[in-house]
Amino acid sequence: MVIYMIILDLEWNRGYDRTPLEEILQIGAVRLETLGGPIVDTFSIFIHPCVHKKLNQTAKALPELQSALDSPHDFPTALRLFSQWCSGDSVFADWGGDDFEILRQNCAFWKIPAPPAAQLIDLQMAFSLRVGTTQGMALYRAVEYCGIPDSFTFHNALHDAVYTAVVSAWVNQESLTLLALPKEIRRLQGAPDFPPQPERETGPYASLQTALNSRGCRRPLCPLCGEAVWVRRWYSDHPDRYYSDFRCKTHGSFLCRLHLSPTESGQWQGRLSVPEITPALLRDFDHAIHAREIPCKSVKPRKEFRRRYHRRKPASGQ
Numbered sequence: 196m197v198i199y200m201i202i203l204d205l206e207w208n209r210g211y212d213r214t215p216l217e218e219i220l221q222i223g224a225v226r227l228e229t230l231g232g233p234i235v236d237t238f239s240i241f242i243h244p245c246v247h248k249k250l251n252q253t254a255k256a257l258p259e260l261q262s263a264l265d266s267p268h269d270f271p272t273a274l275r276l277f278s279q280w281c282s283g284d285s286v287f288a289d290w291g292g293d294d295f296e297i298l299r300q301n302c303a304f305w306k307i308p309a310p311p312a313a314q315l316i317d318l319q320m321a322f323s324l325r326v327g328t329t330q331g332m333a334l335y336r337a338v339e340y341c342g343i344p345d346s347f348t349f350h351n352a353l354h355d356a357v358y359t360a361v362v363s364a365w366v367n368q369e370s371l372t373l374l375a376l377p378k379e380i381r382r383l384q385g386a387p388d389f390p391p392q393p394e395r396e397t398g399p400y401a402s403l404q405t406a407l408n409s410r411g412c413r414r415p416l417c418p419l420c421g422e423a424v425w426v427r428r429w430y431s432d433h434p435d436r437y438y439s440d441f442r443c444k445t446h447g448s449f450l451c452r453l454h455l456s457p458t459e460s461g462q463w464q465g466r467l468s469v470p471e472i473t474p475a476l477l478r479d480f481d482h483a484i485h486a487r488e489i490p491c492k493s494v495k496p497r498k499e500f501r502r503r504y505h506r507r508k509p510a511s512g513q
């Protein structure tokens with residue numbers, strides 16, 4: 196059985212009034228046999244806007260705005276035709292992950308059910324992972340990058356869906372697998388090699404939570420330039436072991452691991468390391484992410500102690 200994929204693109208108007216709705220002006224879609232495969236069907240419908248009285252700059256600049264203004268269809272009619280066209284196919288993809296969300300938002304506004312989606316694929320993110328950037332690339336830039344002739348005007352929902360379909364040929368299974376991973380792990384995929392880093396002993400701390408919040412445990416160093424970076428949260432699947440990713444502005448993302456062990460006097464001792472990123476380490480990190488997230492609380496400044504100290508001072512002078 197062939198599982199079809201529907202690539203969806205929308206044009207919309209974000210009004211200036213208080214109704215929080217990205218009012219859809221056009222639904223465009225293409226059906227693919229497989230990612231990067233031939234387009235087997237297309238869909239396009241313009242929708243007459245009736246919620247917002249004014250158009251925003253982006254909507255005013257749409258090349259086929261007039262087709263929406265002249266359209267006899269309202270959103271419920273357009274959605275019914277679109278749902279019929281989808282005919283039960285429920286793997287959707289779009290460029291940037293917004294389109295399906297906005298479709299759902301409009302359905303909620305009109306109180307009609309959105310087409311059921313078994314899977315939503317953000318092809319912009321998948322494409323970015325494929326070509327090795329962390330920034331979302333604009334569709335026209337991706338088209339340029341792939342050397343696809345820009346035969347149609349952009350910002351017509353059907354044209355953009357066709358472009359997205361053609362660009363999707365560059366997305367491979369590996370980038371789709373990456374796409375399914377937590378973003379913390381994706382960020383580490385492109386981490387540069389670095390020399391082995393010494394472990395750092397920290398503590399002792401009065402409690403486990405104090406250790407996790409402490410400056411000593413939360414300041415790993417970039418293994419390439421030595422800059423200290425704050426860790427904002429820990430991930431853990433084991434009371435002794437904590438992981439976090441951290442980002443040097445110059446050298447990108449790295450992973451640090453914190454081992455905590457109790458001392459004989461009931462305190463906690465830490466060992467902080469920035470280990471080499473291996474598939475095994477990423478697997479451990481993945482387990483930790485799915486087990487528990489522990490946000491760090493900033494350590495309270497020691498103002499109170501200082502104030503007390505100052506208050507005592509004149510007394511000692513008498």
Ligand SMILES: [Zn+2]
Nearest residue numbers: 417420443446
């Ligand atoms: Zn650095």
